[in-house]
Amino acid sequence: MPLVKVNGIAVEVPPGTNMIEAAKKVGVEIPHYCYHPHLSVAGNCRMCLVDVEAGGRGPDIACNMAATEGLAIRTDTPKVTQMRKSVMEFLLVNHPLDCPICDQSGECRLQDYYMEYGQHDSRLADAKMGKGKRQDIGDQIVLDAERCVQCSRCVRFSDEVTGTGELRLFNRSNQTQIGIFPGVRLSHQYQGNLADICPVGALTLKDFRFKKRVWWLKESESVCGGCATGCNILVHHQENEVYRFTPRRNDEVNKSWICDQGRLSYKDVTSLKRLTGAKVDGQRAELPEAANAAALLLKGAKVGVVFGAKATTEANWAAVKLVRARLPNARAYVIEGNDPDAFTYQDEILVDSDKTPNRFGAALTASQLGSVGDAEALKAALASGEVDALLVLHDDVVGRLGVATPKALVYVGTFKNATSSAAAVVLPAAHYIEQPGTWINRQGRVQRLRKTVAPAGDSVADYAAVDAIGRAFGGAVIPEMPAAIFQELAAGVKALNGLTLKGLGHGGQLITLFAPSPGVDQPGQAAPAK
Amino acid sequence: MSDVTPAIKKRKLNTSESIYLVEVLKGMAITMGHVIKNIIGELKGQSTFDTMEYPEVRKPVNDRFKGAHRLTTRPDGKYKCVACMCCSTACPAKCISIVAGEDADDPIEKFPVRFDIDMLRCIYCGFCVEACPKDAIRMDTRIYEINAFSRQDMIHTRDYMRDLMAGDKPEAEQWYRENPQHSPEGFLGEVPPVIP
Numbered sequence: 002m003p004l005v006k007v008n009g010i011a012v013e014v015p016p017g018t019n020m021i022e023a024a025k026k027v028g029v030e031i032p033h034y035c036y037h038p039h040l041s042v043a044g045n046c047r048m049c050l051v052d053v054e055a056g057g058r059g060p061d062i063a064c065n066m067a068a069t070e071g072l073a074i075r076t077d078t079p080k081v082t083q084m085r086k087s088v089m090e091f092l093l094v095n096h097p098l099d100c101p102i103c104d105q106s107g108e109c110r111l112q113d114y115y116m117e118y119g120q121h122d123s124r125l126a127d128a129k130m131g132k133g134k135r136q137d138i139g140d141q142i143v144l145d146a147e148r149c150v151q152c153s154r155c156v157r158f159s160d161e162v163t164g165t166g167e168l169r170l171f172n173r174s175n176q177t178q179i180g181i182f183p184g185v186r187l188s189h190q191y192q193g194n195l196a197d198i199c200p201v202g203a204l205t206l207k208d209f210r211f212k213k214r215v216w217w218l219k220e221s222e223s224v225c226g227g228c229a230t231g232c233n234i235l236v237h238h239q240e241n242e243v244y245r246f247t248p249r250r251n252d253e254v255n256k257s258w259i260c261d262q263g264r265l266s267y268k269d270v271t272s273l274k275r276l277t278g279a280k281v282d283g284q285r286a287e288l289p290e291a292a293n294a295a296a297l298l299l300k301g302a303k304v305g306v307v308f309g310a311k312a313t314t315e316a317n318w319a320a321v322k323l324v325r326a327r328l329p330n331a332r333a334y335v336i337e338g339n340d341p342d343a344f345t346y347q348d349e350i351l352v353d354s355d356k357t358p359n360r361f362g363a364a365l366t367a368s369q370l371g372s373v374g375d376a377e378a379l380k381a382a383l384a385s386g387e388v389d390a391l392l393v394l395h396d397d398v399v400g401r402l403g404v405a406t407p408k409a410l411v412y413v414g415t416f417k418n419a420t421s422s423a424a425a426v427v428l429p430a431a432h433y434i435e436q437p438g439t440w441i442n443r444q445g446r447v448q449r450l451r452k453t454v455a456p457a458g459d460s461v462a463d464y465a466a467v468d469a470i471g472r473a474f475g476g477a478v479i480p481e482m483p484a485a486i487f488q489e490l491a492a493g494v495k496a497l498n499g500l501t502l503k504g505l506g507h508g509g510q511l512i513t514l515f516a517p518s519p520g521v522d523q524p525g526q527a528a529p530a531k
Numbered sequence: 532m533s534d535v536t537p538a539i540k541k542r543k544l545n546t547s548e549s550i551y552l553v554e555v556l557k558g559m560a561i562t563m564g565h566v567i568k569n570i571i572g573e574l575k576g577q578s579t580f581d582t583m584e585y586p587e588v589r590k591p592v593n594d595r596f597k598g599a600h601r602l603t604t605r606p607d608g609k610y611k612c613v614a615c616m617c618c619s620t621a622c623p624a625k626c627i628s629i630v631a632g633e634d635a636d637d638p639i640e641k642f643p644v645r646f647d648i649d650m651l652r653c654i655y656c657g658f659c660v661e662a663c664p665k666d667a668i669r670m671d672t673r674i675y676e677i678n679a680f681s682r683q684d685m686i687h688t689r690d691y692m693r694d695l696m697a698g699d700k701p702e703a704e705q706w707y708r709e710n711p712q713h714s715p716e717g718f719l720g721e722v723p724p725v726i727p
Binding site: 100101106134217 | 615617639
């Protein structure tokens with residue numbers, strides 16, 4: 002591993018690492034526009050110019066400078082500051098003073114670097130070059146060519162990530178402007194990322210247009226629940242209201258991207274399809290009251306528990322504990338496949354065909370009860386009367402299987418569907434961004450959910466809803482704190498042994514799902530590894 | 532330190548004070564002195580009265596007096612405000628609420644759909660005026676009688692603040708009665724649907 006020096010601080014980095022990343026390691030930020038860790042190096046913004054002390058000839062751009070033994074750069078010399086000032090002056094020559102109406106302001110690199118390296122007295126004598134403003138280039142994106150600094154990140158994104166290549170830099174010199182080929186519109190499912198990677202306000206999101214100034218928004222970490230990929234996201238919210246989802250970098254899962262479907266799924270949080278109150282026989286009820294009714298229905302019945310691939314692992318674990326403590330003869334079922342109203346799109350980049358975020362979590366926990374039945378087994382059991390009461394976590398069992406509804410159906414879920422309307426007792430579960438918990442994605446990565454906003458209406462965390470039934474039976478089945486539940490879960494499920502909630506960190510922990518030795522924690526009906 | 536409050540010693544009145552009459556005459560002498568001074572002043576043509584007959588006569592305020600806010604307009608009559616929310620960010624009392632909208636016909640793409648200031652919360656610091664990059668909000672109206680019979684009428688809305696200096700300064704209550712679509716109640720009616 003080559004040893005390089007940044008401002009005199011020595012750091013060892015893998016060979017080939019560029020100097021922006023090397024400098025980041027020692028806490029030195031090198032300003033840049035065109036460089037992006039998940040795109041190829043273009044080197045055209047020139048903002049990352051640094052002085053080379055040894056091991057090369059400078060000044061040179063840090064993004065295209067591979068770490069080699071003995072390389073030493075400096076970013077703190079007056080020369081470097083002067084270079085940055087000059088680059089900023091060029092970039093701002095044709096940049097309009099749009100900040101008051103620009104959605105990027107507050108998270109704009111031009112603003113940030115201008116405060117440090119701006120030529121605060123303009124030397125510009127000529128009028129600014131006017132270019133096309135407010136161009137509708139796609140379903141999600143508005144293009145303002147005037148604001149562009151020609152970093153070409155979006156061009157590289159559409160060439161390298163989506164492979165669609167709709168965007169290009171047209172014309173030359175100061176006439177250069179970003180544009181889309183005539184007659185073409187952005188049509189891929191990753192348009193929102195263009196707004197994210199654009200360091201300035203040239204590409205902005207239609208959905209977020211003029212909604213909120215970004216400096217008011219708070220960011221909280223979470224995981225997208227749209228499909229089995231489990232993209233890491235940041236939830237942007239203010240005063241308990243969610244305004245957008247943006248991708249959170251996780252090199253192992255979603256790099257820096259997220260699909261538009263997932264990005265816009267923040268709207269589900271306030272959807273009219275949310276279940277916000279407990280119901281008993283279609284009538285609104287208080288949660289403990291509904292839990293009592295659920296307990297009465299399940300007590301002594303031939304219960305089938307449908308473990309939920311949309312529920313947290315904690316909720317599924319709570320169901321396991323409930324069965325062990327109170328429903329000794331219950332059978333476990335995990336039903337594969339997606340809900341009938343699920344979005345059917347899938348691709349090789351991020352979007353999985355499996356639209357459930359926690360298939361493995363459900364399978365792992367369900368297998369703790371011995372044999373796990375599938376959809377056919379459940380149908381047969383219901384037909385023959387072997388099961389006459391159901392506890393369903395999130396799954397739209399009725400809508401998917403068209404099974405004859407047993408009279409005793411208890412539904413714990415977030416959204417209204419055929420099952421919730423058929424259920425005798427409905428317990429409202431919080432949306433996944435409103436509660437703590439864990440999900441296991443398609444790789445077998447345990448990822449952590451966090452409570453970012455307060456749950457809507459009377460809804461509670463899904464494990465708490467299951468626990469409420471346990472309390473109605475006479476005692477809580479799981480601890481109250483998420484960390485304690487996870488501790489119990491990690492001790493109880495072999496594949497999760499040794500994990501702690503805190504230890505999952507920001508990026509999650511990979512577990513071995515398909516151990517070669519046959520064990521009780523083998524996911525019985527789980528989908529094959531991808 | 533003693534926790535007993537010391538008693539206040541009263542001064543004993545002397546003989547002339549204790550019969551009061553002398554003191555009454557002293558007071559009347561001061562009053563009559565002012566009366567005579569004012570009559571002489573009035574005869575000389577220079578009023579020495581300190582009382583003003585409000586509201587017919589108003590005290591002139593300083594040029595820098597910060598009165599009720601108004602919103603300025605461009606020559607074409609549209610708001611100068613582009614809903615950048617700098618004022619509501621700067622506001623220490625959090626009394627400005629703005630909803631931005633898109634103007635499809637205007638090269639300045641953004642404009643305020645709603646611009647409400649809760650005058651009951653406002654502390655008249657003038658930070659909003661300082662923060663505004665467009666000179667869209669000013670406090671130069673010199674209006675200091677900001678009052679209404681209800682809390683809702685104390686919310687000054689976008690069009691009211693635009694018309695504040697046009698013609699004779701309208702009373703908020705009357706103005707809202709004539710323009711019900713811009714009244715604060717009109718806004719409160721537009722709350723997003725509640726999840727059933």
